[in-house]
Amino acid sequence: RGRACGGLVAVVSPCTSKLVTSIQLFLFFCLSDVSCNSVAQKIYVELNNTVPCVRLLNATHQIGCQSSISGDTGVIHVLESEADLEWPLSKGPNPPYMVLLESSLFTKSIMMKMKNASSRVAGVVVVQKTSPPEFSPHTTCPNENTGVYTETYDHNLAHCNTTVWNPRGNGLSYEEFDSPVFSLKEDNETEVIKQCYFDHNRVVNGSGLQYPLCAMQLFSHMHAVTDTATCMRRSSMDFSTSPVMVCDPLGGYNVCAFIRPYNSTAFGHKENESVVILDSRAFFLEDSTGAEGSVSGFVTLLAAAQALREATQEAPPTRNILFAFFHGEVFDYIGSSRMVYDMKNNMFVIDLDNVHSILEIGQVAVRSGTNLFLHSDPVSRRNNTVHDEVTNLVKNLQSSTAGLNFSLVETDFSQPLPPSSFQRLLRARAIPGIVLADHQTDINNRYYESFYDNAAHLNLTYPSNLSPEEQLEFVTDTAKSLTEVATAVARALFKQAGGNNSQVNKINADPKTVTQMLYGFLVRSNNSWFQAVMAPELKDILQPNPPQYYVGVAKSSHQANALTYLVQYLLANLTGTATNLTQSQCKKPDELPNESTYLYSYLWVQGVVPPNSTQRESFCVRTAVRLVKAVSPAFDLGDYISKEYSTWTKSQWKFIKARIFLVASRDLEMLTLGVGVAVLFTSLLVTYFVRTKADVLFSSVREPNNAAY
Amino acid sequence: MNLERLPNEEKLTLCRKYYLGKLQMYVCVWGFAFLPFLWLVNVVWFFKEAFVKPTYTEQLQIKTYVKRSGLGLLLWVAVLTTWITIFQHFRAEWGEVGDYLSFTIPLGIP
Numbered sequence: 105r106g107r108a109c110g111g112l113v114a115v116v117s118p119c120t121s122k123l124v125t126s127i128q129l130f131l132f133f134c135l136s137d138v139s140c141n142s143v144a145q146k147i148y149v150e151l152n153n154t155v156p157c158v159r160l161l162n163a164t165h166q167i168g169c170q171s172s173i174s175g176d177t178g179v180i181h182v183l184e185s186e187a188d189l190e191w192p193l194s195k196g197p198n199p200p201y202m203v204l205l206e207s208s209l210f211t212k213s214i215m216m217k218m219k220n221a222s223s224r225v226a227g228v229v230v231v232q233k234t235s236p237p238e239f240s241p242h243t244t245c246p247n248e249n250t251g252v253y254t255e256t257y258d259h260n261l262a263h264c265n266t267t268v269w270n271p272r273g274n275g276l277s278y279e280e281f282d283s284p285v286f287s288l289k290e291d292n293e294t295e296v297i298k299q300c301y302f303d304h305n306r307v308v309n310g311s312g313l314q315y316p317l318c319a320m321q322l323f324s325h326m327h328a329v330t331d332t333a334t335c336m337r338r339s340s341m342d343f344s345t346s347p348v349m350v351c352d353p354l355g356g357y358n359v360c361a362f363i364r365p366y367n368s369t370a371f372g373h374k375e376n377e378s379v380v381i382l383d384s385r386a387f388f389l390e391d392s393t394g395a396e397g398s399v400s401g402f403v404t405l406l407a408a409a410q411a412l413r414e415a416t417q418e419a420p421p422t423r424n425i426l427f428a429f430f431h432g433e434v435f436d437y438i439g440s441s442r443m444v445y446d447m448k449n450n451m452f453v454i455d456l457d458n459v460h461s462i463l464e465i466g467q468v469a470v471r472s473g474t475n476l477f478l479h480s481d482p483v484s485r486r487n488n489t490v491h492d493e494v495t496n497l498v499k500n501l502q503s504s505t506a507g508l509n510f511s512l513v514e515t516d517f518s519q520p521l522p523p524s525s526f527q528r529l530l531r532a533r534a535i536p537g538i539v540l541a542d543h544q545t546d547i548n549n550r551y552y553e554s555f556y557d558n559a560a561h562l563n564l565t566y567p568s569n570l571s572p573e574e575q576l577e578f579v580t581d582t583a584k585s586l587t588e589v590a591t592a593v594a595r596a597l598f599k600q601a602g603g604n605n606s607q608v609n610k611i612n613a614d615p616k617t618v619t620q621m622l623y624g625f626l627v628r629s630n631n632s633w634f635q636a637v638m639a640p641e642l643k644d645i646l647q648p649n650p651p652q653y654y655v656g657v658a659k660s661s662h663q664a665n666a667l668t669y670l671v672q673y674l675l676a677n678l679t680g681t682a683t684n685l686t687q688s689q690c691k692k693p694d695e696l697p698n699e700s701t702y703l704y705s706y707l708w709v710q711g712v713v714p715p716n717s718t719q720r721e722s723f724c725v726r727t728a729v730r731l732v733k734a735v736s737p738a739f740d741l742g743d744y745i746s747k748e749y750s751t752w753t754k755s756q757w758k759f760i761k762a763r764i765f766l767v768a769s770r771d772l773e774m775l776t777l778g779v780g781v782a783v784l785f786t787s788l789l790v791t792y793f794v795r796t797k798a799d800v801l802f803s804s805v806r807e808p809n810n811a812a813y
Numbered sequence: 814m815n816l817e818r819l820p821n822e823e824k825l826t827l828c829r830k831y832y833l834g835k836l837q838m839y840v841c842v843w844g845f846a847f848l849p850f851l852w853l854v855n856v857v858w859f860f861k862e863a864f865v866k867p868t869y870t871e872q873l874q875i876k877t878y879v880k881r882s883g884l885g886l887l888l889w890v891a892v893l894t895t896w897i898t899i900f901q902h903f904r905a906e907w908g909e910v911g912d913y914l915s916f917t918i919p920l921g922i923p
Contacts, residue, residue, distance in 0.1 A: 170921060327920040337909065338918055350920065 149300075151293050151762040157285040159326040159755040161335060161351060162436075163745045167277070168326070168755075171227065171284035175323040178202030178226030179767070180301050183209055193221045198313060200226035202320040204297065206233050207556075212274040219281055227284040227322045229762075231294055235560065238550035241276035242434075244268050246552075250436040250750065251527040253520055258483045261520040269522050271546050277553065284322040286762055287555075297764055304766065315769035322762050327351070328755035333744035335753060351753040355735035357664045358439045359429040359671045361409070361679055362453075363416045365703045365728035372450040378460040380601050382408065382593070383428040383440075383525055395562045395626050396549045400469035400586065402429055402671065403621045407590035407613040408465075408597065410678035415598055415611050422602035423460055427679075429671050430525045431734045434553065436750035438736050440525035444532045445737040445749075452732075456529075461497055461600060462537030464526045468589050469562050469582060470548040474510045476589065477544045481521050484534040493536035497600055501538065504595035504608070508588045515544055522547065540593065558650070559626040576623050576631045583619035590618065621674065626650050634670065636712045637677040640722065642669050643710065664731060672729055676707050680727030690724035704728055816862065824862060825871040831855040832878040849889040852882035 159168035179198045181191060183205040192201035203218060203225055210230050218225045245264035253261045260266065288294050300318040307313060328335035328351035335351040366374065382405060409427050416425070430439030446452035447459075468476060478498055485491040502512050521527055524539045542548055551557040562582050566575040590613035598608055624634045630646040638646065645666040664672075683706075685693060690708045693699035699706070704726045711721040738749040745751070794801065816824060831851050856879055863872065863879040904911035905923040912918060 173921065325921055329921055329923050334908070334912075337912060341912065341918075348920075 148763040148765045149296060151288070151297075151764065153289060153291065153293060154760075154762050155287040156322075156324045156760045157281070157287075158324070158757070159328060160354075161328055161330070161332045161753050161755065163332055163747070163751040165278075165280070166328070166330060167280050169281040169283065169285045169324065170326050171322055171324045173325045175321045175325075176200075176202075176226040176284055177319055177321040177767070179317045179319050180204055180297065180305055180764070182298065182301050183214075185209070186214055189214060189217060192225055193217065194224075196224075198317060199224040202227050202229065202322070204229045204231065204301070204320075206231050208234065208236050210239075212276050215276060215279070215281075218283075219279070222282045225283060227286070227320075228281075229297075229320065229322075230285065230287045232287060232289050232555065235551070235556040238272045239554050239556055240270055240272045240274065240550070240552040242270055242273045242553040243275045243278060244270050244273040246270060246273075246434070246523040247436055247527075249747065250441070251521075251523060252481070252483075252530040253527070257531075258520075261483070267519055267522075267545050269546055270552050272550060273552065284324045286322055286324070300764055315772070316766040318764060319767040320762065320764045324757065324760045326755040326757050328753065331744075332751045332753045335755070336739075336744050349756055351755050353735055353739045354432055354435050354750075354752045354754055355438055355442075355733070356431040357668045357672075357731040358431050358443060358734045359427075359668060359675060359729060360732050361427045361675055361727070361729040363412070363425045363679075363728070364420060366453040367702045368453060368730060369702060371453060373455045374453070374458055377454065377458050378423045379426050379454055379458050380423055380460055380597060381426045381428055381462045381529075382597055383426075383430060383462070383464050394553070395557050395559060395564075396467050396469050397552055397557050398467075399622070399625045400467055400562070401465040403618060403625065404465050404468055404586050404590045404593065405429070406621060406671070406674055406678055407587060407618045408594040409675060410617055411590060411594035411611050411613040412598060413679050415603065415607050419604050419607055421598060421604075423600075425597060425601050426454075427675065429675075431668065432750075433525055435752040436736075437525060437528045438750045438752070439734040440528040441749050442734045442737060443732070444528055446732070448532060456533045456535075459529070459533070459535050461493055462526050462529060462535055463497065463501075463593065463597060463600070464524050464537065464539045465589075465593065466522060466524055466539050466541035467547060467549055468540060468542050469586060471510075471542045471585070472548060475513045475544075476510055476540060476542055478512055478514045479519070479521050479524075479539040479541060480514070480537070481526075481530055482518055483520075484530060484536070485517075487534060490534055490536045494538065497536060497538050497596075500599040501540075501592065501596040504592040504599070507609075508592055510585070510588060510592075512540075512592070513544075519545070540589075559622075562622075562626070564622060564626060572628060573632060575627070576620055576633060577616065579615050579619045580622070583615055583622055586622070587613045587615040587618045617678070625670070629666075629670070632712070635710060636720075637673045637709055638669070639673065639708055640710050642673075645669055668731065672731060673707065673709065676705075676725050676727035676729045677709070680707075680725045680729065683724045683726050685724040687722070687724070693724075693726075699726070705730060816858070821869050821871045824859075825875055828855060828859050828862075828875045828878045831858075832882050849886060849893075852886040852889075855879060855882035856886060 157169040159166055159170055161167075178200040179196075179202065181196065181201045181203055183189065183192075183203050186209065192199070192203050201224060205214070205228065207230060215228070218228060246269060248263050253263075255262050297318075297320070304316065304318040305313065327348075332351070339348070339350045362379075405427060412425070428443065430437075430443070432438030433440060443452065444456070447455045466479075478501060480494050480498075485494055498512075498514055505511050521530075521539055522541060522543070526537050526539055529535055529537070549557065551561055564580055564582055566578055566580070570578060591611065594611045594613060595608050598611055599605065620631075620633050624631055627650065628648055629650060630648050634646055635643060683690075683699075685696070685699075685706070687708055689696060690706045693704075693706045694701055705728070707725045707727060708722060709725055711723050713720050736750040736752070738744060738746040738751045741749075743749070819827070832855055859875055859879050863876040866872070900911075900914070904915065907914075
């Protein structure tokens with residue numbers, strides 16, 4: 105503040121030439137856009153690396169956080185323990201407070217206490233530090249209303265009556281907060297905040313706090329409110345030329361690849377075709393990397409797809425195999441419900457009659473022991489044909505672990521399926537299938553759907569003296585165990601698809617691929633291998649962090665999120681063929697005699713950099729991988745209160761930012777305002793008096809002149 | 814327009830015009846639409862003429878017009894205030910109906 109005042113003094117200098125020069129300098133700076141708002145920069149410190157909690161809506165509720173339209177300001181208070189909550193909630197003399205807490209204090213009880221005292225707590229900022237022993241903000245029974253276990257399917261299995269899958273779940277993600285909640289990583293900005301707090305806000309010897317105090321302001325005003333039906337209705341009522349979209353449906357793209365591709369324009373039933381589906385779900389939320397929750401599953405699937413490439417090209421099995429990566433499964437199965445809907449309405453290349461069986465890879469990386477477990481659905485197995493098929497699939501799986509360091513055990517017969525995409529397919533048709541997981545009853549994942557489910561949770565440790573490229577190549581133990589799982593899955597799938605038994609033992613997953621994928625998805629996506637498999641125009645997706653995992657909104661243009669592209673290009677690289685096409689031919693391959701865009705998609709990828717050169721050897725990959733739109737069918741049907749399909753939408757907002765600054769006391773502010781108003785009225789009064797008495801005040805000078813005339 | 818300079822007959826004609834809402838050549842429809850505002854103008858503009866100035870021939874009629882405009886104005890104010898209060902209070906609860914009755918819907922609040 106002192107420096108700003110000095111600047112003002114310089115401008116109001118009595119010497120006119122100095123004044124002119126100052127004005128010229130000021131204008132120069134303004135026009136060249138260098139430091140036009142330097143006063144604002146002296147007051148506010150902007151915080152850039154924040155992750156806000158946004159508002160999500162579904163058919164009945166709104167969850168998440170909302171700030172007021174002009175931001176919420178509060179005096180910063182760093183919470184040290186749960187008992188310290190008394191200060192912001194009752195004892196502190198300067199409400200409202202902005203509570204800063206470490207991740208170990210980010211528990212449901214503390215958050216609910218602060219939610220109830222929203223007049224004194226302006227917002228919450230969570231600093232991510234060490235992982236607590238367990239933390240899962242999801243519900244105890246994920247997706248309980250949109251799975252297959254409804255009251256009508258089986259009364260005893262509905263609503264997790266027999267097995268509670270996520271017992272540590274506290275449901276914090278599904279609560280509604282009236283104040284903003286932001287999350288920060290521990291870095292320089294957090295240090296600045298803590299320094300400001302220690303300088304100004306600490307209570308010294310029990311005496312009162314002296315103004316000015318350090319305060320923080322959070323802006324995260326959400327436009328949508330109440331529920332999905334309301335916000336979709338408001339979005340569609342456009343009275344002005346540019347309608348305001350208030351919320352967007354969640355969604356993205358599923359990634360699908362057949363071993364033997366079909367004509368992509370021919371939808372509906374395929375005669376005499378039988379398909380085995382291998383799928384994994386992409387349960388992504390917010391900032392969560394979902395290391396155990398989803399990465400373990402789809403990395404294993406990618407490795408299995410690679411392992412199957414050789415064998416299926418040499419001796420194609422009788423049945424076709426579909427590799428499917430479903431997106432947005434945490435939000436009531438967006439991806440899988442879409443695929444089932446497409447299949448039922450002849451909008452997909454196969455339909456439900458073509459599906460022979462399903463194998464799903466669930467969470468497989470955190471084992472307690474050497475066993476992995478095979479979950480099946482007891483209700484559909486009451487039918488003998490389904491039961492026989494499932495038993496056959498189990499047999500194929502169990503025999504595929506011969507020579508590997510683990511074994512597959514069936515779970516208890518009466519236990520239902522864990523939350524999985526397979527449940528949505530079962531909801532449509534009783535298809536035989538198995539879900540492979542590392543847990544026998546409830547899940548082993550202590551950080552389900554939270555931002556602690558990261559590389560450290562999977563014990564992905566690299567020796568400290570390795571460079572990033574060496575870390576990429578280093579085969580961790582986690583990678584080795586996932587490789588074995590992938591090998592078993594690939595062999596079982598080959599047998600299930602009717603492949604030749606003698607070829608089975610040649611099918612092996614590659615540990616190097618698995619460890620490279622784990623590194624790329626969980627540690628650093630900007631590595632040489634990911635760069636080689638990506639397209640040139642998408643290389644900015646690769647960052648020095650793990651990729652952005654949030655299920656974004658379903659954009660109308662063909663823009664998927666980073667993860668979808670990564671999975672698509674990796675699957676293309678691992679199951680496709682490199683061709684000799686040039687870049688222009690790769691864009692229009694139909695002109696060539698042997699290529700067909702109906703069956704394949706052609707992707708131009710960057711390729712590796714050869715040792716003695718700087719140019720990348722880019723090439724064209726011919727692959728059967730397709731991106732299929734994954735938006736909940738409820739939005740196509742216009743049924744925003746659907747109980748059948750996911751109705752999740754995300755609110756829109758104008759801007760989200762956070763900043764810290766010093767605040768003066770309320771008394772000083774009122775005094776300043778009072779003085780200003782008083783000056784205004786005084787000047788009005790003075791002007792009025794001068795005006796009415798103008799002849800008295802100004803005429804005495806003229807009189808002698810009048811007298812002269 | 815300075816009322817001071819007008820002769821009394823013209824003042825009466827003007828007051829009547831504002832009371833009836835016939836402005837220039839437009840049909841009463843427009844007049845009826847803006848009636849509350851026209852009546853407000855009538856009351857404010859002609860108040861001095863009707864009640865404060867010394868009596869003249871046309872003043873009685875002007876007085877009638879001003880009184881009737883005043884009454885009409887009060888009625889409109891009462892109706893509008895009631896409707897606005899009800900609407901502001903219950904718009905959120907009316908859900909779909911409330912949204913269809915609104916021109917701009919506030920963002921972020923029900």
